Each structure stands twice: as C-alpha cells, then as structure tokens.
Amino acid sequence: MRLSVKDMDVATGGPMIAVLNEKDAVKLDLHLLDRIKIRRGKREAVVVVDYAKSEKAVPRGAIGLFEEVLDKLNARNRDEVSIHFEEKPKSLGYIKKKLDGKELNYDEIRAILNDAICNNLTEVELTYYVAANYTRGMSLKETVALTRAMIDTGEKLDLKRRYVVDKHCIGGVCGNRTTPVVVPILVAAGLTVPKTSSRSITSPAGTADTMEVLTDVSLSMKQIKNVVNKVGGCMVWGGAVDLAPADDTIINVEHPLSIDAEGQLLSSIMAKKGSVSATHVIIDIPVGRDAKIESRKEAMHLGREFRKIAKFLKMKMEVVITDGSQPIGNGMGPALEAIDIIKVLKNSPDAPQDLRKKSLMMAGVIFEMTGKARKGQGRKMAEGIINSGEACHKFMEIINAQGAKITDERKIKLGEYKFNLRSKRNGVVKHISNKAMAKISRLAGSPNDKGAGIYLWKKKFDKVKKGDVLFTIYSESKQNLKFAVEVMGQIDGFVVG
Structure with missing residues (x-):
C-alpha cells in the first residue's frame, strides 16, 4: 500500500514510530505496536504502529512520521512511501522468556540490546525486560553475559597497555x-x-x-x-x-520507577x-x-x-x-x-x-x-x-x-545569590543528610547552573556555637535560591544536638 507522508514535526527521542489513521489500520488489520516496514526508494525503516483517531491528526491515505523515521528515509512532507508487513523482533520472545523466569544466554541478551540501541523496541517492551530482571533476578551467568553484550554492542577503547x-x-x-x-x-x-x-x-x-x-x-x-x-x-x-550505549538505554527506563536490579547495576x-x-x-x-x-x-x-x-x-x-x-x-x-x-x-x-x-x-x-x-x-x-x-x-x-x-x-565563579544557614543552638553536628543536601543543591540550580550548590562550613562531630554558619547555599537565580531555602526549612537535613 502506498501512502503520503505527513511530517509530525516532533521527535520521539528514540523509538521508531509511525502513525496511521485508525480506519486505514483496521482495513490493513494492523494493531497497536505491530511492526511495518516503510520504503522510500532504496531507503527503508522498520517502525512501530500507532493510531490517530481524527482526520486532522493523520488523514486517511497518509502516514504520520516522526523526525527519526523521516531522517532514516530522507523523506519530506507529502512524499510517497510504501508500507509492508514486518514480523516483530525475535528479541520480544526472549523478553517473554525472561518474564517466565527462564535464564537467557549471551546471544539472546545481545539481541535484546541490539534492538534496544537501534530503537527497534518500544520503551514499554524494554521496560518489561528491565522489570523481569528486577523481579525474577539474574544469575551470575546472565550478569556476565549482559556485561559482555553491553561491551560488544558499543565502541571499545583499545590502548594495548599492560596496566589500564x-x-x-x-x-x-x-x-x-x-x-x-x-x-x-x-x-x-x-x-x-x-x-x-x-x-x-x-x-x-x-x-x-x-x-x-x-x-x-x-x-x-x-x-x-x-x-x-x-x-x-x-x-x-x-x-x-x-x-556500552545499551547501558544508557536501560538506565532511561529504570529511572522513572527507581528500578535498580543488582545484576543490571553490576x-x-x-x-x-x-x-x-x-x-x-x-x-x-x-x-x-x-x-x-x-x-x-x-x-x-x-x-x-x-x-x-x-x-x-x-x-x-x-x-x-x-x-x-x-x-x-x-x-x-x-x-x-x-x-x-x-x-x-x-x-x-x-x-x-x-x-x-x-x-x-x-x-x-x-x-x-x-x-x-x-x-x-x-x-x-x-x-x-x-x-x-x-x-x-x-x-x-x-x-x-x-x-x-x-x-x-580563584577565577571559578560561584552563584551571586547566597544564603547562610546558622545554628540555632550550641552543640555538636550529629548528622548531615546526603539526600537532603542533594535536594537543596539541585533546587538551587546545580548541576545545570555550574555556580550553584552548597558549601559546608561544619562537618559531622564538629562543635558549633549558636549563630555559627553551618552551610552556605549558592545560586545563580533569586527564584531558585528561594525554592532551595523553602525546602531546606521543611527537611531535617543538618542536625545539631
């Protein structure tokens, strides 16, 4: 079937996706997350199918393409392309195998990683693999295989030195x-x-x-x-x-749910x-x-x-x-x-x-x-x-x-706006929370604003007097400093007792 390209004028940030009008998809018996191959001249791309219910989004006889697919096909708005049915990646079967609690070998893991870095898997599909490793666990054999597959799917710095x-x-x-x-x-x-x-x-x-x-x-x-x-x-x-580019791909799906399977960490x-x-x-x-x-x-x-x-x-x-x-x-x-x-x-x-x-x-x-x-x-x-x-x-x-x-x-610039937190009592520093310090620093603007952050004047077990400066918050923005100070007052991140 031949369709006219509609430039969606947006990037997915990874997955290769095409949008069909729902009526065209039904006519072709295509379902959400099915794969199709799009051809334009000698160029081709395998993409995941999504639907548009309205004619305004994607009219019948058209196919909506995102920037990643347009670049791969070297296509523009209203160019004509052909679409062909495509089997789902074999790696989906290996993900299902892991979900069933079975051990994967090197070739199966490498197939998953190859498809992940080539954007042949959706975030949902890759998340199932990450979640399966988290819930089912990974054997030592699998962890070593995942490590080797990560190395083998990326560049390698070969220095040929005795000690690196x-x-x-x-x-x-x-x-x-x-x-x-x-x-x-x-x-x-x-x-x-x-x-x-x-x-x-x-x-x-x-x-x-x-x-x-x-x-x-x-x-x-x-x-x-x-x-x-x-x-x-x-x-x-x-x-x-x-x-090891596959590592970054996996981290991106781990991060939202704070999933950190031990095998994947290693x-x-x-x-x-x-x-x-x-x-x-x-x-x-x-x-x-x-x-x-x-x-x-x-x-x-x-x-x-x-x-x-x-x-x-x-x-x-x-x-x-x-x-x-x-x-x-x-x-x-x-x-x-x-x-x-x-x-x-x-x-x-x-x-x-x-x-x-x-x-x-x-x-x-x-x-x-x-x-x-x-x-x-x-x-x-x-x-x-x-x-x-x-x-x-x-x-x-x-x-x-x-x-x-x-x-x-001495030439390193710090944020021009700052706030000193002073001790309200005499005593000894009992605890400094890493999590609290990180949160306050980031609200102040770090790491994107290089001059933002916290400078500690006192550390754990130091004696302090009432009125001593415990730490200084630096920020490049008045508003960011205000946010940081507000949150600082809500969390018990620096304890003097």
Whole structure:
C-alpha cells in the first residue's frame, strides 16, 4: 500500500514510530505496536504502529512520521512511501522468556540490546525486560553475559597497555570528588587511566559536570586516544562516545520507577570498565545512613558480586568499603567541587582533608594492586606524589590536553545569590543528610547552573556555637535560591544536638 507522508514535526527521542489513521489500520488489520516496514526508494525503516483517531491528526491515505523515521528515509512532507508487513523482533520472545523466569544466554541478551540501541523496541517492551530482571533476578551467568553484550554492542577503547586502571564509586554521597585527585596521582606514577564519567542524575554534580567547569569533557574516541597517548590519562564524559550505549538505554527506563536490579547495576558498571580495556579496577562502596548502601553486610555482598564478574572479565579488582554517612569535601555542586579538587592538589591549608585522605587511600590501594608499591606502602607513595606537586602538574597537563578553561580556583565563579544557614543552638553536628543536601543543591540550580550548590562550613562531630554558619547555599537565580531555602526549612537535613 502506498501512502503520503505527513511530517509530525516532533521527535520521539528514540523509538521508531509511525502513525496511521485508525480506519486505514483496521482495513490493513494492523494493531497497536505491530511492526511495518516503510520504503522510500532504496531507503527503508522498520517502525512501530500507532493510531490517530481524527482526520486532522493523520488523514486517511497518509502516514504520520516522526523526525527519526523521516531522517532514516530522507523523506519530506507529502512524499510517497510504501508500507509492508514486518514480523516483530525475535528479541520480544526472549523478553517473554525472561518474564517466565527462564535464564537467557549471551546471544539472546545481545539481541535484546541490539534492538534496544537501534530503537527497534518500544520503551514499554524494554521496560518489561528491565522489570523481569528486577523481579525474577539474574544469575551470575546472565550478569556476565549482559556485561559482555553491553561491551560488544558499543565502541571499545583499545590502548594495548599492560596496566589500564579505572575506578568507580557506586554513588549516593554528595561531593566525594575523588576521581580528579586520584587520576593525576596515578598518571604521575606512570599508570594509564582513561577515565570516563557520568553526569549527575540525582546528585549535586557528577564528575563530568565538575570537570566541565575546568576543561572540555565532550571528547570523541579519537580525541580520547590522543589525550591518553599524550599525557597518560583523561577525565571525560562517557556520554559523548558510544561506550556500552545499551547501558544508557536501560538506565532511561529504570529511572522513572527507581528500578535498580543488582545484576543490571553490576553489568552497567563493569561494562564501562571493559569498554576502556581496564586491567585493574577499584570499586568504592560508601556505606551509611542516607547513602545508597546503608549496611556493611549489603556492601560486602555487593563487593563479592563485583569480584566474581571481574574474574570472568579477567580484571584484577579491589573493593573498598568507605564512610558514606556524610558528604565528602566541603563543596557540593560543579564549581564548588572544582575548587575543592584544585585546593587538594595544590596542598592548600584550607583544602578539605576528608577528600584528600580518601583520595590518597584509594590511590595507595591501586599502587599496591599494580605492583607500583609494596603492601602497606601505597598511601605513602601517593602522599609523596601529591606533596611534591607532581599530581597538580599532571592534573594541569590533562586538562590542558582536553582543552582547559580555568586552571586557577580563584577565577571559578560561584552563584551571586547566597544564603547562610546558622545554628540555632550550641552543640555538636550529629548528622548531615546526603539526600537532603542533594535536594537543596539541585533546587538551587546545580548541576545545570555550574555556580550553584552548597558549601559546608561544619562537618559531622564538629562543635558549633549558636549563630555559627553551618552551610552556605549558592545560586545563580533569586527564584531558585528561594525554592532551595523553602525546602531546606521543611527537611531535617543538618542536625545539631
């Protein structure tokens, strides 16, 4: 059947969808979510069928196409196309198999991921797969298969180095910007560290958001290789390249319902490490009230699962369980965290010591696992590199190679509007909620507004007097600051007792 194109003048953001007038669909015996193949000349696209009930939306004899399909067909409004019946993807059968509680093999999982990244599956169909993994659980075999399939469906950074080091924190702690401190320490010692990081989803900033204050983080695969070959490491945004792209597709359907199946969490992290050819990996699992992981028992279980997958992928791994009971560092938000980083690297007297201490510990663990330092001597080696200024010098080399914007922390702009929260009593800081700090920071505008966020003047166990400033909220907008202050008054995020 031949139909006239109607440009719907909107993008779906992913799925390939075409809209038929309901009467045409009934005549052709096509149902919602059926597949058809659309041809225009030598170009073709397989799409999911949707209906329009009104002639105004899509008249009879027409087919409504969204931007993704128009681009694939190189079609314009009123062009003529032909439509043909198409079988549903085989991957739908594999999703049904998982819903029935059966184990999937590598080929079946890869078929699902291929269809997901090619937009051959609707969000509803992919959500069923994600939900099945969550409710039915995943065996170790499936988790390894999902990890390998994620790696194999994307680009891979092949550096051909003996030691390629990577690190990851499972998140849940505000600040905690150890990566930009650890990476230059390791690279200064001769290790290769191609670090790709994410942007924030729920925190005041991700590593990529913070580094973007100082340098360009959206590098192509070729640029990443050039930077790593030139200076030994990088700190870039993983979303700018196709490293394990299926992971981002899965995260998009997990996020609305906060579904986070353990197997998918493990695969998501390990696939990113495999995609950069990592040989040695350190995983940071913060534990504490309001962190993602609240018990040491749960953290130890997760650590064991990480090690099992690392063994299958032939990676050497160390898992460190750290204190996640409060934010790490003083700043929360891209600019404030960037200031913390540079102060630590420059050995400034007012640098946050908790961030420095944790970064040195992690660098020390990596030095010992790679044989750069003897057992028990890794932290001392890391401390020597940062105290000598070598780490700061290497950090500047890396950001210059990526395209530096700012190298002096005094030139980093903070939001012009601010509010100081003062203590109402004498006492000791009993609790600082990571969740509350994240919410207030984001309402103030972070991470989109780089200068927005929170600066902590007091930390847990500090003594305070009535009238002392506990923290300062920064914002680039009066309205955002007002929202942040209003919500701050409604949640018990900073406890003095």
